[in-house]
Amino acid sequence: MNKPIRTLSLFCGLLFIVLLGNATYLQYFRADSLDNSSLNRRVIEASFARERGAILVDGEPVARSVKADDRYKWQRRYPGGALYAHETGWFSYFSQSGIEHSQNSVLSGDDSRLFLPRLADLIGSGQPKGGSVELTLNPAAQKAAYDGLQALGTGIQGSVVAIEPTTGRILAMVSLPSYDPNQLASHDLSKVAAADKRLEGDKAQPKLNRAIRTTLPPGSTFKLVTAAAAIENGLYDEDSQVPAGATYQLPQSTSVVHNSTGSACNPATITLKYALEWSCNTAFAKIANELGTAKMKKMAEAFGFNDTSLEDLSGQVASVYPGNLDAPQTGLSGFGQSDVRATPLQMAMVAAGIANRGVVMRPHLVDELRSPDFDSLETMKAKVYKRAISSAVARQLTDMMVGVVEEGTASTAAIPGIRVAGKTGTAQTGRSDISNYAWFTSFAPADDPQVAVAVMIQNSQRSNGEISGGGLAGPIAKAVMEAVINK
Template sequence: MNAPLRRVAISVLVLFTLLILNINYIQVVRSDELRDDRRNTRVLADEYSRERGSIVVDGQPIALSVPTDDRLKYLRQYPQGPLYAPVTGYYSVIYGATRMEQEANELLAGTDDRLFVRRISDLFTGRDPSGGDVVLTLDPAVQQAAMAGLEGQVGAVVALDPTTGAVLGLASTPTYDPNLLAGHDLDAVRDAADLLEAADPDPRTNQAIDERYSPGSIFKVIVAAAALEEGYTPETVVPAPRILQLPGTTTDLENFNGSACSESGEQPLIDALTISCNTAFAQLGIDLGEDAVRDMAEAFGIDGEGFSIPLEVEGSTVGDIENDAELGVSSIGQQDVQVTPMQAAMIAAAVANDGVLMKPYLVDQLLAPDLTVIDETDPEVFAEPVSEAIADQLTEMMASVVANGSGRAARISGVQVAGKTGTAENAGPDHNWFIGFAPADEPRIAVAVFVRNGGGTGGDVSAPIARRVIEAYLDGQEG
């Protein structure tokens, strides 16, 4: 073979080698990326050629697929769209899947490995393939009460079963109608998405798990726990001056509206929590030291690390503390302390459950298309931040907040409620918080209510919403 032919042969061989490598790269390395690309019309046609499984609450589908007469054979529908949108998300021809539609996509689409036998059976029997169902832990009455209570506000409600971690309510406002994003009229879908994107905040943001805020005085439960861990009791007398000059500064820290917590300038710890005395808890945090406060916060899960329920939850954090002045401000839930409403509910749930924090979970069961159970969630311990004895003391103190102090608006006739209010300063009107649980002696529900820039106090804005949510759940349990 002469030299020119040899060069041509080598060139052809190199080109064939590159072609084979490229084909393998596309089919192996980029296969998932290309399959998930919403511009891939073959994948879209395949997805919409089979019935997608349902997302179910209390036996009723809150997301389901119905047959159509157009090119895409099934249409995703959300019968109570805005009520459950913070949980379901949407399944869109253009924008893909979000929230539970995304997290459970393989099961819903029927491609989950656990449905392999079913797919083989479909192939041989000629049966139309379909996806499995996802059964959630949500309680409809809790979700409805939470969303109704937040109407017209930017905020969130999280309700947990403190003994298992099951998420009973996950509400976020403003909300939206996922049906508008799931339609087959692509121009209408794009118009709906543009309107949502232009809104402030975007209603597709889940305020309960995506965002974190200054917790204000609900963080005093953490500081109280740290004090009890160090040997304090609810009756231990602590300094509670009308004004506290922060160490190393000329800055004065005051109580709400500049009031005095006591005539003597000191009071029992339980009274300081009951009326939410800022100066008492700022000084208490300084006296305990940063390590004690931070360690207790981290024990409750405020460690900067996110987690999954399986929706992803943003991590909560104490933030940086450079000196005692910043420690004092952090101890009343300001400075750089930032928590999600989910994390706030977890604080209440841990106290309610004798100091044992259960891992929150949103999915109860996964069902095959024939409704047989293929998986279910077993409750799992997340952390054990305090002992049962300390949890009992915190319960006593939080019950006093509702019975005698800033949380009176959460009181329920015939039911002892334990809770803590929070009013957090920020660039705009104050944020308003309430965390609590009931019944205090045998807790069945723990809640956190957050209203962004509510402008009032946690006691007058968030506590009444918490009361409605707790009542809705307890009434349903009795029924």
């Protein structure tokens, strides 16, 4: 064999080996990821040809499939519409999101636990069906949260999250503005593309789930973390005298911290309980500087900052407490400013951890997975995320938060006959073109907590003088707590 033929033979052999390797890689190693890819049209078209399982809230479908008179056979419908859009997501020819995406294997019927039902359908010539997913949401709490945000008027951007403290079950998760997932599930692909383009181009970002994807300065609601660190580290307790005053010049800086509650915080020293009740910025800035960045960061992370915890709904971003803050920034962090950022879910976890005697449970949205015949495939168990503080510290914080509602800045969240624990927050943006953020976090009943709530108002279409956590967010939290307690 001459040299050119030998070279050509070796080259062809090499090409054959590369081709064989690529085929093996695609068909074996990447088979699962390609099957589950949102870009795999063959798999998606096959999914449209079978009845997809329902997504349920309290036994009622908020997403289901109905027969269609077209090539796809089944049409996805969302009776819950905008109310549950950020949880259900959508299922379309182009893409999937929310629970439709994270629980796709069960809903489509491809989950390995549904092998026997699929086999029975095959033998009996029946049409294959998907399993159903029951969510943890409380419909009354979800509606109270949605209606509460809507009542603030047009152009509202905000979110509400409610958690069952002892289990981590998410009882409400609302983000406004919202959208109608039915528009993205149509079989008219040109209409779907137009609707998606319109939503993506909307500056208000209706597809954004602010509950888990938007981080903002949490303002004075973060004082709960600062107070927890002060008590846990033995620096103060709720009855200790702490330094306060009308102003506080941050160390190594010319910046001065002021209070926003009139003269209530003017005395040179006050109790820690009183400082929380009247949300004294000067006191918590000084406490944060006494503790230092390391201890503040450690406590924030004990509640869930700098981490993600929600496993059954994709897209959660981590709330942030930086580890490289200088002294002035550490002081500002004591009342939720500087570079501290939190999601509504995170601040609900802070309240829930205090309510649950210091133990933060891992939040979850999926309650149970079921077969097409409604046999249980899996019931989700409560999981401990972290112990943030001791039960003794949690009791002190609870007493302090009850004082905030009964004696301080959170009277708008008071429920007659029930002890409510709460904390207001108004985070300053420092910009004239962006309004301040209103926050509120709470739980009730304080003696036997059933629900912990966080409310965040990102854009209220109001002047800064009209924005406060107690005024805007407190009544919404109250309505959500009442919906759960009075169920």
